[in-house]
Amino acid sequence: MDKQSPILELKHITKRFGNITANEDVSLEVYQGEILALLGENGSGKTTLMNAIAGIYYPEEGQIFVNGKEVSINSPKDAYDLGIGMIHQHFKLIDVLSAAENIVLGLKDKRRYDLKAAGAKIREICDKYGFDVDPNQKIYNMSVSQKQTVEIVKVLFRGADILILDEPTAVLTPQETEKLFNVLRNMKQDGKSIIIITHKLNEVLEISDRVAILRKGRYICDIKTSEADTQQLTDAMVGHAVTLNIERKVPVDPKDKIIVKNLTVRDSDGVEKLKNINFTARTGEILGIAGISGNGQKELLESIAGLQKIETGSILFVNEDGTEEELVGMDPKKITDMGITLSFVPEDRLGMGLVGNMDLADNMMLRSFRHGRGLFTDRKAPYELAEQVVKELEVNTPSIRTAVRKLSGGNVQKVLVGREIAAAPTVLMTAYAVRGLDINSSYIIYDLVNKQKARGVAVIYVGEDLDVLLELCDRILVLCDGQVSGELDGREADKQKVGLMMTKLGGAEHE
């Protein structure tokens, strides 16, 4: 299948946003029946390039050929007409409609609107590729993985031969990812071409036939997956050699720092989010929290940070001298006033940890604005801190005065983590600190977390990538359905066991 003519060909594509060049002179080919992985760091222009093919953006320069004919793609409809469909990172579905209604929505059909026929066609597509979709199910009743499936079926329904998936696995559990990959393989068998954007190198190696690498908006090279390895891909992506080891030192003199006892939390609807949680976080140690997203991780961290209304239980902070202080009933300001420096990198970076419309310096000020003299804020220290964070963490930003929402995901995260660590915390909590980050940025974050551990900080690390949790953490607490499913030693735990505990309460303990 190799030396046929490409089904999709990009020639010298350049796309600019104002003064920023997102893609420069990118040429790329896609062949029929192949899975091409598009790899690159955060902000390297992968999504922009794909959006240009899908008709979201129109490139300033360059040409696009489909089946050897030059085309001009002005809208997603043009893209569909050419057999190109994109599944975006953020789903574009209407919650109150059913799967079938969402799939046919926007189709220009001369004939009468016939949902039954559409349903039949949807079932046919599902059977062909092994999807699992009920056409009549409403979107709001669906899991993230089901919604993604609807998006893929929507694209196939419109007759797409070239499918673009933008980070499809970021929101999936390992099992769901496996299911998705099986479907992708089926589609490939059927002669479809697939372009997949992902940060996870093991997935790239597992699913793709060929890898194309972008760096800083430019096309670097393409490598046959069968001839590639993790190290080689990383180096090509980053542009220089990177060490891919997470150092795990033995904790030095761990002491109890945060003791959680019988913690129970309900949400505003009265649903129990956390049930009778018990654990201890110790100084100089990384406590990993594993679990499928949405099993109480958010509530747990927010409880400790003083942001959650607590039903019953206690959260004790142990002082240097061994005395204990109750954190339940405190708010973040009271906790700070007690002299406890508790740093928290929340899951929703722009929604909670940072203010998107404010610049870097003003975001640094979130933690320090009370330090100013009298009525006024001190604006100099945050500015200097922002400069320092930008320099030390290699934040890619036009200036300190740039609004944070204009930065790419990885850089936003660096700003947040940088600020939280700069406070010299005694407790550091991070939720999905590397979600959406490229490999280089991820390793910078792991390194930062490890440095805090070496400083004697009690680190609570909520993660989703089991490989990383097993490499990084000293102890791992597994959450399932708001309960502690088990606690394991990070050095001895194995992936299978943790995976089981994530899906079944106390899963592995019976074995």
Next chain:
Amino acid sequence: MNRIPLIHISRRKDIVWYKAWLIRIIAIILALVLCGIITMVTTGLNPIKVYAAMIDGTFGTTRRIWMLCQNIAILLCISIALAPAFKMRFWNLGGDGQALMGALGAAAVMILLGDKIPNGLLILIMVVVSIVCGAIWAVIPAVFKARWNTNETLFTLMMNYVAIQLVAFFVIVWEVPKGAGKIGIINQNTNAGWFPQVGGSKYLLNIIIVAVLTIAMFIYMKYSKHGYELSVVGESEPTARYVGIKVRKVIIRTMVLSGALCGVAGLLLVGGTDHTLTTTLVSGRGFTGVMVAWLAKFNPIYMVLTSFLIVFLQRGSGEITTAYSLNQSYGDIITGIILFFIIGCEFFLNYKVSFRKSHKEVA
């Protein structure tokens, strides 16, 4: 499939200041040209003469310039009062009512205590009472919003009507002479509670007070801890809670400030210039102020410019409708077109429009 979009719109990262001003000036020129064409077609008048009349109506005499400054001062006072509320994303549409309550408070003190206590003390009490009245009118919806998350837009709007009814009631209570249905000039003989004239003008003191308040508000919003807190609350409440800002407290505190400053505007109208109380005293400035604040993106210093623009358009269009005995709507049309262009040019400040070079065909 080979059609290429001719016009290409892209977001600007940032824009140099002189370019931004060039775009604004072009917008105003275009607006004037369009207004001119409409003037010629619909009225047959020479547009240059019409514009000259507008300018003459605003700047023509010393009195007119004083009136212009006075109108700017009052509008600006209400606009800077609304700015922190809007920056906090609290839609305070109750500026009219809050200012009217301040006016009511000041008038009540003048009528009830006038001549009974020394004038200096009287004015001091007027200041306190009008500020408290304005603040109360603003804090009621704020408390409801902070406690029960009620919709502040409707709430503040409705409070305007309550204020108007209250004033209407007191106008009848205090009417002079009985049966007149209006209060007339308060303390006309004694001038009790009238602000002292500065520099021989009854307008200058108001203007100075508002200038000081404007600068103070600029500093408050940009450099103070309170100003920082209210902008964080406006941008994201979860973030505010995350850093330990008490959202309820900030909402209530900011609205007290907003209402108090509206109250000051009412005070300046009653004590400084008008010396009377009517239901139409504030004449919709609580709403015009919303536009002034948004146009200036909540920067009190820019609000000086935007309030000047609005007042100029109001007074200028008023002048031409009387000078050429045109329909009242004519002035509104001119004002509408000019505002449309000024607001519309924001698009060109945020987006770049370029024409695509046609690139060569490939067979």
